[in-house]
Amino acid sequence: MGLKVPYVTNYLTEHCGDDAFATLEGYEAKGGYATARKVLRGSTPESVIELMKTSGLQGRGGAGFLTGLKWSFMPKGAEKPKYFCVNADESEPGSFKDRLLLERAPHKMLEGILIGAFAVGAAKTFIYIRGEYAEPAKQVQRAIDAAYAKGYLGKNVLGTGFSHDVVLHRGAGAYICGEETGLLESLEGKKGQPRKKPPFPAEHGAFGMPTTVNNVETFCHVPHILANGAEWFRGIGTEKSPGTTIFGVSGHVARPGLYELPLGTRLDEIVFEHAGGVPGGRKVKGVIPGGMSMPILPAGQLDVPMANEFLRERKTMLGTGGIMVMDETTCMVRASCVISYFFRDESCGQCTQCREGTGWLHKIVTRLERGAGSLDDIALIEDVCSKMEGQTICAFSDAAVWPLQGMLRHFREDFELHVRHQKCPFPESFEL
């Protein structure tokens, strides 16, 4: 059964519609593992890291940190075993791109892991996959087993003397386990709670060992960059944000799905041309460009290239590239209820601002939606947000306030209407 998504493919998702591509033979048939073989036999770790740095690949897990730079933070030498972690805890609402790669291109990820592990000298990779991804986990395990059987993993990979193990770990279900240090805690069998920094994972990561955590898609770019070179990679996308990414489009669009497009592709092009716009002749009201934790953009601001350097100018970010489209029937206060409920539910509860603030925000927004709010409550939301932002162990608290700040920036009127009418003025909006 061939998969119909993504609607637009490029180098990453090419062959993803082909079931055989998920198998080792299918992957090899398309030239798979040739790059890893070449790198392990003919390159030095330093040259791989240098190439990755030159490529300018930004991590695709949401924060957009430079992958090559991250790898270079790993200590040199072999005092302690070093680890890689794959963040396959894809749990950002609106984001579903990694699932495709896990299910349909698991060997591409493994090849990327192998190259990266060679570069940083990692002994072992833990793939932390969200518990709900039962099917992807099955595919990945199958791929790991096949790679071991064929000598791509394990001791003395392809006779090069380099050894590497890959362990699949299924998560137990919490958004915060997608935060890299929350992931490490969870991996160690503890409650999923981000760690204070310092120390940073490159110094004290999984089980106390130097660790680098990268996203699934990030690893999948690696074989392509090593095969085609940094210049090729930099030729795709924008100057500052090279390469493609997989945009996951959902919500009020005719063709929700996955679109692999160069970074810098305009948001309106993705929404209207690729995803077919809003069905039923309705208009777009707002679009969240990068997963639920990123601030929304109003219909008038969709002419933005999807790359952080442009999105930042509009006070939002690329995040995980999960594009959520809301049409004109949408009540943005109701949407804010959903968003604030999610972050209240998922806050790990360590830091005061996040634990208490997420709950409070949800209560205030809910009160406004019920028509029991006042204009002071709108100001209160803004003030509470300002006291939660930038002050906590991890970025969760920021992620909880940014979307609400975005809602108030662009859809303040929706909130004020609720106060004026003392009820929700959007009868056609989705139900809570």
Add this chain to the structure above:
Amino acid sequence: MAQITVDGEVIEVAAGRTILQALDDAGLLMNGVDVPHYCWHPKLTIDGSCRLCQVEVEGIPKLQIACNTPVKDGMVVHTKTERVKRAREGVMELLLINHPLDCPICDQAGECKLQDYAYEYGVPHSRTKEPRRAAKKRVDLGPTIVFDQERCILCRRCVRFCREVPGTGELAVFERGDRSVIETFPGTALDNPYSMNVADICPVGALTTKDFRFKIRVWFLTDVPGVCTGCSNGCNVHLGVANNKVYRYLPRRNDAVNDTWICDAGRMSYAEIGAESRLKNAYLRNERGVLETAAYKSAIERAAARLRALLEAKGPGVIAALASPHATNEDLLTLRRLLDAAGVQNAGVAVPHWQPDALLVKAERAANAEGARALGFPDAHVVLDRVRAGGVDALLVLGHDVLDPAYLGDPAALASLDTVIVLDTHRSELERVAHVLLPVRVAAEKHGTLTNHAGRVQRVRPAVEPAFEAYAEGEVLARLGALLQLPGFDGKWDVRETSRALGTSSPAFVGVDVESVGEQGRPLATVVAGASGTGGRA
């Protein structure tokens, strides 16, 4: 070493410390430099979650938590800026939105960091309209502690304490987000020998001890620095005193002795001070063999008369003495001088033992056994062998530790003696054989010093006055010495003078006396090789 500047003041700090640790090391934390904090505790691992200790560090755009930010040479820290103030207000407001604000009925009121910091760093009004989170009240966590989940601010000090100090790990945070609650694991209780420390480190009224809660409002208490006398560790404490009564011990920080902790048994030993079992009267045995109360003066005179008669008839060789391992160095020096002046050589000290642990509890269940040894009192077994052999007619006993099963167990062995004179703080079976009983003061009722197992000399001072006539052993012995007309005894006793004399009597005590040891104590000049940690002879 590194130099950092905090609010314009240059501080020398050890490398590898965080800002808060450096301030604590310098004695400046909340004592010159105010960086309020909840989750951080000097003796627990860093948590970094309450976020109250945020400060501005030049060159770093975001506020940094002082508890987890390592110092760097040349670092410039600001703790009083508008941004810091606003951040603290934010944390305080958020901590209070779900707090029940039940201070009028909360036992922590008056020593509550939430109260104090809300007043100092918070905003004076509430902006919440929503109902506060309801949670469990009066949770019975175990034999010693009651927990109020609503008051908890989730600083997790108690959780870390149980994991890191006793190592029992009974507590954990369950649930997440604003549903987070601290609980014991299902089917378990908070039950370890150090459990009550969680009430001390709880900054709010969430964890309270069953023993102290609702006994008295803390603002009526005066904290008197003292030493726990439960074992030879000599944990530093504050005695909480009101109405001439000790209501509690709270551990007092001494990094060389007990950090900030105390064991539950030691903490509860405050009850011995005002116990019903105190010896409250002087007693004399009458000619019919019955003990009857007597005036203190006539009891001492009777003791002196009996001893003098024996000294004159048979000489000092038939007299023996047992020092108390609970008495102060000053008391014991006076005993030493009395015995030396009278020529009595049979003397020792009986030290009761119990099961020690790896943390604070030491094997010797007495506060000053080391001091007694330093002043020349060997283990009591030699004296007791002599008693059993019939070579002793009179025994001067301080305390009743000789009844410990490792020594006599039973006073019957003393029944045949001509004279038994007992100076004691509490009643005991010695009443069956004593001819004279004289009540004396416990450490909390007098000035003096105690020498702990490691030879650290620590000060005690009167926190309460006994409600009955009782004196320090030293004072009683000084009067006895005068009645015996011993050289050097005029019946007067000055504890400070005696304390200063410690150094001239024993080389170990050179330079160490009640005034010079300060509130943190000082080690003996030469630590006497002691019996600490060894069991008593069975």
